[in-house]
Amino acid sequence: MTDRHFPSIAALLDDGVRRFADLPSHVVGPSGETSVSLGELWGDAGALAADLVRLGAQPGDVIAFQIPTWREGAVAFYAALSLGAVALPLVYVYGTSEIEWILADAKASFFMIAPASDRAVAEERAATACGVPSIKSVLCIEREGTGISWSVVGAGAGDLGPGGLASRPDCSLLLYTSGTESMPKGVRHTTGSILAEVLGQRPCGHSITPDEVVMFTGPLGHVGSVMYLLYPFAHGLPVVYLDRWSAEAAAEAIARRSVTFTHGPPTVVQRLLDQMEPDLHRYRSLRRVRVGGAEISPDMIARLEDEFGLIGFRTYGSTEHPTTASGTEDDSVEKRATTDGRPLPGNELRIVGPGGVDVEAGDEGEIWTRGGELFAGYRNPELDAVSRVDGWYRTGDLGVVDPEGYLVVTGRIKDVIVRGGENIPARRVVDTLLAHDAIREAAVVAAKDPDLGERVFAFVVTDGERDVSIDELRAHFAAQKISRHYLPEGIERVDALPFNAMGKVRRDVLRTRASELWAASTSPSGAEPARTTKPDPTTKEVSEHASR
Numbered sequence: 001m002t003d004r005h006f007p008s009i010a011a012l013l014d015d016g017v018r019r020f021a022d023l024p025s026h027v028v029g030p031s032g033e034t035s036v037s038l039g040e041l042w043g044d045a046g047a048l049a050a051d052l053v054r055l056g057a058q059p060g061d062v063i064a065f066q067i068p069t070w071r072e073g074a075v076a077f078y079a080a081l082s083l084g085a086v087a088l089p090l091v092y093v094y095g096t097s098e099i100e101w102i103l104a105d106a107k108a109s110f111f112m113i114a115p116a117s118d119r120a121v122a123e124e125r126a127a128t129a130c131g132v133p134s135i136k137s138v139l140c141i142e143r144e145g146t147g148i149s150w151s152v153v154g155a156g157a158g159d160l161g162p163g164g165l166a167s168r169p170d171c172s173l174l175l176y177t178s179g180t181e182s183m184p185k186g187v188r189h190t191t192g193s194i195l196a197e198v199l200g201q202r203p204c205g206h207s208i209t210p211d212e213v214v215m216f217t218g219p220l221g222h223v224g225s226v227m228y229l230l231y232p233f234a235h236g237l238p239v240v241y242l243d244r245w246s247a248e249a250a251a252e253a254i255a256r257r258s259v260t261f262t263h264g265p266p267t268v269v270q271r272l273l274d275q276m277e278p279d280l281h282r283y284r285s286l287r288r289v290r291v292g293g294a295e296i297s298p299d300m301i302a303r304l305e306d307e308f309g310l311i312g313f314r315t316y317g318s319t320e321h322p323t324t325a326s327g328t329e330d331d332s333v334e335k336r337a338t339t340d341g342r343p344l345p346g347n348e349l350r351i352v353g354p355g356g357v358d359v360e361a362g363d364e365g366e367i368w369t370r371g372g373e374l375f376a377g378y379r380n381p382e383l384d385a386v387s388r389v390d391g392w393y394r395t396g397d398l399g400v401v402d403p404e405g406y407l408v409v410t411g412r413i414k415d416v417i418v419r420g421g422e423n424i425p426a427r428r429v430v431d432t433l434l435a436h437d438a439i440r441e442a443a444v445v446a447a448k449d450p451d452l453g454e455r456v457f458a459f460v461v462t463d464g465e466r467d468v469s470i471d472e473l474r475a476h477f478a479a480q481k482i483s484r485h486y487l488p489e490g491i492e493r494v495d496a497l498p499f500n501a502m503g504k505v506r507r508d509v510l511r512t513r514a515s516e517l518w519a520a521s522t523s524p525s526g527a528e529p530a531r532t533t534k535p536d537p538t539t540k541e542v543s544e545h546a547s548r
Contacts, residue, residue: 004199008191009081009172009230012198016233017042023232027071028253029243036071038232044071045078051150052083052110055137056158059084062134062174064103065112066090066125066221069241072141073220074229076112081172088174091221092116093422094184096481100128101183102176105379107134107160112150114141123153130154171376175223177319178416178423186379187319189223196346196372197322198230207329208235213285215240215253215262218421223319224263247275251283258285263315265293265421266300267452273308280308288329290315292340293421301337316340316409320375321393324349325407339406340399347371350392351401364410367399368392415507417444420452422485429456429486436476438462443497445511447490447518457514458488459497467493490518 006012021039049057057063063080065088067073073089080087088106090099103111111129115122122140129138135156142149172191176184216228216239231237240253245264250272253259264272269291276283289304292315304312313327313336327341335341343349350358351365359365370392377384387394398411417424426444433442441461446454462468470491477487492513498506 006191006195008084009194010084012195012230013042013045013078013081013233016236020232020236023236023238025074025232025238026240026253026257027069027243028240028249029070033253033256034071041071041074041078044075045082048075048079048150049082052079055110055152057083057085057110057136060086061109062086062088062106063110063112064088064090064106064108066092066094066099067112067114067141068092068116069216069218069220069225069243070114070141072114074241077220077226077229086171086174087226088176089221089225090176091219093219093483093485094176094221095483096125096128098184098483099125100132102186103129103132103135105183105186106174106176108132109134109136109158109160110139111135111137112139112141126153130156133157134160173226174379175221175226175319178425178428183428184425185383187223188376188379190376193373193375194226194230198227198234200323200344200346200373208237209260211258212261213238213240213257213259215242215250215257215259217242217245217250217262217264217268219244223317223322227322247271251275254286255282260285261288261290262286263290263292265453266291266296267420269300269304269312270451273303276308286310288313290326292316293418298337302333305333312336314340316407318395320387321347321369321371321395322373323347324369324371324373335404335406339402339408341407342405343369343371343407347373349401349407351399352394356389361401361403364398364400366413367395367397367407367409369395417446417454417456419454419456419485424456424486428482429458429488432477432480432482432486433458433460433473433488435480436468436473438466438468441497443505443507443510444488445507445514447511447514449518449522455489455518456486457490457492457510457518459492459494459510459514461496462493465493465495490514490521492517 006015017038021037023038024035026033026035063085065073065076067076077087077089088108090102113122113126126138126140129135136158137152138154139150140153142151170190171188173189173194175187177187178184214237216225218224228239232239240257240259242249245268269289288311290313291300296314301312301314304310311329313331315323315326317323323344324347325341325343327336327339348370350368352368353359353365374393396413397409398413399407399409401407415426417426429444430442433439439460439462443459445457447457449455460468468491474487477484498509
């Protein structure tokens with residue numbers, strides 16, 4: 001670990017500005033690229049912080065913002081930290097119902113919103129936020145030429161109510177992650193856990209060279225975005241941010257800004273490689289690619305090496321424990337292709353079997369982790385009771401550690417669908433389906449997909465054998481104000497769901513069936529695939545492929 005110590009993240013930011021004031025960050029969006037120095041960002045953050053203080057902001061307040069990967073998103077983050085407040089970035093795909101629930105759960109004092117491409121959506125979300133009891137003010141970004149301003153668009157009661165602040169001791173960051181629960185879980189990070197990640201010996205999971213330029217491809221609201229907003233201040237590391245993911249924009253940014261390192265889930269990396277392949281010479285600056293967030297094929301790492309001459313490696317982490325393990329440029333190609341690396345310095349992991357007993361090397365068990373980067377606990381302390389044991393975090397993921405200490409993640413205990421690196425909780429989708437007046441029972445599972453890793457696939461029992469189309473569900477989800485990312489992309493009406501002797505839905509059977517149906521619906525011929533499980537003969541097969 002580094003020998004640099006800071007009493008707060010604001011102190012790290014202030015130190016970084018003094019050392020790297022002229023260092024540029026680049027934001028690539030639909031209208032082109034804008035560049036801004038750390039000094040300018042810090043100045044904007046100070047002005048916004050002063051405005052928030054005039055509106056009643058105090059240390060410990062939860063300041064939430066739902067902004068794309070814009071300059072203003074970074075400014076909102078830095079402003080919150082400069083006040084000693086709790087920063088709460090929200091991914092932009094969360095719909096109105098999720099936003100309302102999160103703001104209330106976090107007891108947020110302020111909410112900042114950006115119109116993005118749909119002002120009506122922003123106005124709806126702002127109005128919803130004003131109705132949350134703890135909210136003092138809602139602010140909206142207004143762009144004026146090359147400058148920006150923040151307008152107060154609504155005022156709330158500002159009453160935190162019983163339970164006080166969401167922060168609890170030393171909480172600096174609150175993130176909401178979609179897990180197995182119906183609504184996202186609040187994850188609390190402290191100054192210590194954030195700095196342990198940002199100041200580690202291998203920022204971004206690899207060593208840093210003097211000419212390093214990194215590109216961040218994800219949205220604000222992910223734990224990775226927080227780290228990439230801090231890396232420039234901590235290491236003088238130039239960063240290129242994408243307003244939204246586009247293979248064309250990413251490839252162009254690599255060529256224009258001489259990017260040396262980037263990362264993403266398999267689908268992002270695959271599309272980037274396809275974009276780069278016809279003219280590799282343009283992207284000769286790129287040296288390393290880190291892949292994580294979903295099931296990763298060894299062939300992808302081999303392709304990075306063999307066809308592109310790049311060092312590819314896998315990584316394993318979560319919102320709760322950001323970078324638990326990672327491959328490195330020092331590992332062999334075989335280890336980088338077939339494992340998720342070893343724990344980074346300061347981190348530990350165990351593979352635990354039934355009864356909390358560690359299994360033998362090479363045996364599968366639940367992955368438990370601990371280390372300086374580990375979160376401080378959930379917003380709901382009841383969740384800690386089942387996820388934390390004597391300082392260890394029970395990830396809910398399954399894995400194997402080989403004799404050399406390399407981790408291979410083999411599956412998930414948690415019922416989460418990972419679609420292109422985004423966690424989609426099956427329970428949330430089921431609850432929304434059951435709100436439809438024609439659906440009596442529902443089960444949601446992951447269908448394997450070569451592009452995004454997994455797709456959301458639903459099995460429903462309906463009244464009177466009524467068929468429910470994807471288009472009908474799309475309208476239903478919109479009416480329920482649920483994120484469109486949760487919409488099932490495949491659906492089959494069945495006469496009955498399969499149950500085991502204990503009365504639980506046979507998800508293994510449904511996963512197999514969903515993967516078969518998805519493969520058939522996306523194959524060039526559209527032919528029915530060979531079945532590995534025999535469906536119920538009374539089941540009516542109605543599979544639909546949602547065009548996205």
